[in-house]
Amino acid sequence: MTQHGFDPGDDEDDVPEWADQVTATVAGEVRRRRKELGWSAQDLADRCEQVGYPIPRNVIANMESGRRRTLPLVEVMVLAKALNTYPVCLLYPVGYVPRVQQLPYRDAVPTWDAMRWFTGQSEDFGVEDAMLRTFRAHADHQRAALAALDGEKRERWEAETAPSPARREEALEARADYAERAVQAKYRLRVARAFIRDGGGTPPDLPPELSDVDPPEADTTKGNTA
Template sequence: MTQHRSDYGSEKDTEVDDLEWEDHVMATVAGEVRRRRKELGWSAQDLADRCEGIGYPIPRNVIANMESGRRASLPLVEVMVLAKALRMSPISLIYPVGYVDEVRQLPYQDPQPAFDALQWFTGSSAADDATDYMLDHFLAHDLEVRSALAAVESEDYERWKVKTAPNRVQREAAERALARYADQATNAKHELRSHRDAIREAGGTPPHLPSQLDDVDPPDIDTTEENDL
């Protein structure tokens, strides 16, 4: 990993031995906890108090030992709680984009930009050997929901313009726009339906749909249980 900030250790670039990769990941998290805590103007006790308020106490001495590198392990649950307490995302503790230039996402790998590693970790950029297709369907599903909602909202607006057009020219222009957005909404709903079907076929439960897209699922699909999840 390449580092340039004092919160992460040496001011100089630091190459960590492969055998120390796990410790290096922990040091990165600890460095970002320390940097963010200082940015907020908090003491270690302030941070400990906020962790306790969340419902998962992390004592001040544990935080101090983590930041100083004296701690032997850092459980994932603590990363989650610390991120919440520090008002940030857990992934930003693991890959502090903008504060750490390069990381090695796994042992024996060459350093790569921190943002690339972050995308790999979150599934935004799948690994070459990735086979977690359920995640792919959920990511695509989210994009299609946004596309469908935008088209439906535009369709409703153009429908209103058709009804309220003060003259023939404006009404005809609104009708043409209405037809375009109607086609876009139809196509987006079709793609959305295909991803929902694929999720079900793989044994998963599709996400809840907003009310504007209630007509995406066929009438014979019981979504009551899905919407309760």
């Protein structure tokens, strides 16, 4: 493997070697998961066909044995679905492969670190993507808002069915607290959605419980009528 500072021109085989390592990692994990499930190569081929993108048994066998040195991304996606896992888990088998060469001309790094880089979860590489960061924040705020609404609903029921005035008062206070949390989470959600739109993006769809987050003018589902 080529190290930092090495002239790539001195070893033209390094990039193909790195690509071969990536393919071998995926092939090894496909084989491990297939055997863990007790499937034959034909069983896996049948499940790929059920997914809607056939990968013949001989192709799977050649991939696992190393005779097939190319692996299209679409096949990684289909194999992951067929094996009931995620594509990233085939590329970066955390817990099964301790280190991987993340890119050509690089030292191997812990597989967990490489996966976090690939999925945009690591900030150790000086990479900044405001839209990705905002979508993550959007998901957090949405979960917080839904949890607060659920808590408010639960405490409302507790207040209505309270066996004593003291318990009713306690439930009403908890309901008010959840209601305030919902308001704050919805506000943060609204800000995130505005940022996404201002950046030229399209915010994720909201569940019915949060239909009041977007202002009326942000509703793009209603077309203009002449």
